[in-house]
Amino acid sequence: MTRSILSLFILFFFSIPPVHADNSKQERDLYQDLETFANVLTLIQQYYVDEVDSSKVITGAINGMLGSLDPHSAYMTAEDFKALEEETSGSFTGIGIEISIRDGVLTAVAPIEGTPADRQGIRPGDQIVRINGELTKTMTLMEAVKKLRGEVGTKVTITIHRSEWKEPRDYTITREAIPLVSVNSMTLEPGFGYLRISNFQSSTTKDVLDALGVLGKKRPLQGLILDLRNNPGGLLDQAVKVADIFLDKGVIVSTKGRYREEQMIFEAHPDGTRNDYPMVVLVNNGSASGSEIVAGALQDHKRAIILGTITFGKGSVQTVLPLPEGAGLRLTTAKYYTPNGISIQATGIKPDMVVPLNPVLQVKDDALKSATRNIREKDLPNHLENEATQSGAKPSHSKEPGNQEATFEQVDEIHQVSQRLEQDNQLRTALIILRSLHLAGGQRKSPRSDE
Incomplete structure (x- = not known):
């Protein structure tokens, strides 16, 4: 029994590349360790107080083996593997x-x-x-x-x-x-947009481009707040592509692992657009992995001001390796580095401006009332003009019934923006910075191929 289990494990381990044995001593040590494992399993099967499900015990051993490596490497059953695919797809x-x-x-x-x-x-x-x-x-x-x-x-x-x-x-x-709605956006005030990315999934880059198109439709953007707070990451390629939207050249991120296939450099490419308006990126201790890649790239290239609190510090890359019968292995295969060659593993991205989030003390109803007080009649779309202050004013025309819904949506958006600014001191600070940069005519530009 022991030899058959040992043969099974030897076949399993040596059939999955790459296995790198530097010398014959390491090979002998590996065989001895596998034999010890097989002996322990045999003794458990023979003498444990209850009958043992060998499959369950071996799965536990695999989980223990991966857990001894790092917090992000894990064994996935076929059910887990399917759930991962669903999560990244929507x-x-x-x-x-x-x-x-x-x-x-x-x-x-x-x-x-x-x-x-x-x-x-x-x-x-x-x-x-x-x-x-x-x-x-x-x-x-x-x-x-x-x-x-x-x-x-x-x-x-x-x-x-x-x-x-x-x-x-x-x-x-x-x-x-x-x-998983990856991207949300709104206009904070004319010319200044807000774009939130909650995670990086397969459609994120397209959603960001669509949102930027909407934000800049009525009036070209004069400044953008990119909100990556509480963004735990997601797909590496999508984080790279999002950073590429705002950079035209230079390294976005590099990865380094044990072997050549893990040594990769991702660079920005010119795409013919000039997304060089001032930017502020919001981060906090919930910003991890992919969001740290984007923030680190924009910070190192002096493309944006990073504002908030220090990020989570997950600077490692996980590769999903398929196993027989639909199972999978999520294994840490590399660490990633910002364009300046800095690893943020366990240290995080330090913002240019450290601004802690001040919790809102009011209940939601009070916050809504406070936000409403900041909205004046003249701010509302299609408000009535004061006849005493108008000379030669044109008579007002009745609106088509179909326009009322759009009017209500505009009023609701004003309420939402005002409420967010009332409750979110980091967002308010970011908007003040963008206004200042616009008024001063200065901005942190991305490196461009035509400069």
Whole structure:
């Protein structure tokens, strides 16, 4: 039995390239370790108090092996692998939170905007100590993900520890279908746009280009705020392509691994457009991986001012390797570096301007009232003019019924913008910077091939 299991493992390990044995001693050590593993498995099967499912034990051993490497390497069953494909393509069911293992503790990287976790107030850096009463300390990352996800309408209780709390608190959250709307945008005021990227998925670059087209349709952009706060990352190629939109030349990011195939340099390319308006990029401790690539590239090329707080510090690249029967292996294969050759692994991107987010003390109704007070009658579309101050004013014409809906949408957008600025001091600061740069006629430009 021992020899058959040993043969199976030798065949398995040496059939998956690349296996690099520097000398015969290393090969002998590997064979001895595999034989030890097979012996332990045989003894478990023979003497353990209960009958053992060998498949389950081996899966546990694989998870333990990967868990000893780093927090982001993981074994994926066929079900996990399928869920990963769904997540990067558009939607999944769960509570809407990106998680990681940090210092041995299951940690929230960032809640996805507008999801149940976000509405319940889960924050980046929250430690998830229990899921449905079960301690998470011994869970793998994929096991935790599986427990957090589930059918729409079902509930999950997570126990959160936050640094400023004396005791952990329970949150019971109802699972929903989580549509991953990657890009949202709005005009803050004429000429100044706001673009939020919540994660990097397969359609992100196209969505960003479409949003920029809408923002600059009525009036050319004079400044842009790119919001990458609580963006946990996603697809590397999409992060690179988004950075390329705002850069015309130079390195965006480079990756370095053990072997030549992991040594890659991604560079910007001129595309014929001049997206050289001033930019402010918003980041926080929930900005990780792909969002750190974009922020780091724009910062090193002095293309944008980075504002907020230090980012998460995930500077590693994971490659998904398929295994038989639909399973997969997510393995860390390289580290990435900013254009200046700096690794942000475990250190993060330090903003040019450190501006902590001041929490809003008012409840939502009070915030809405405050925002409404900032809107004056003259700001509303199609407002009535004061006849006493008009000379030769044209008589007003009745509006077509079809225009009323558009008018209400414009009023609602004014409310939304005003409310966001009222509640978000980082956003307000970014807008003030853009106004100042525009008035002063100065801006941080991207390096261009025609300069």
